[in-house]
Amino acid sequence: MNLVEKRDFIHRHLHQVEEPVLNDIYARMISLFNEALIEESEEDITNGNLITHESLKQEISNWKTTK
Secondary structure, eight states: OOOHHHHHHHHHGGGOOOHHHHHHHHHHHHHHHHHHHHHHHHHHHHHHHOOOHHHHHHHHHHHHHOO
């Protein structure tokens, strides 16, 4: 079964899943998403894709509205 078929199968049958199983699936997906974000962040650090503290402060100050 390819990726699209798997997604379609899950989508078609998700309404049949009981709450305890759905809670488990949800928790696992959140964990996997968080792990992917951590790996992406670690990769950014390794590749030197960083922003300086001063640049961040300047960007935030640009967000502030003036009265």
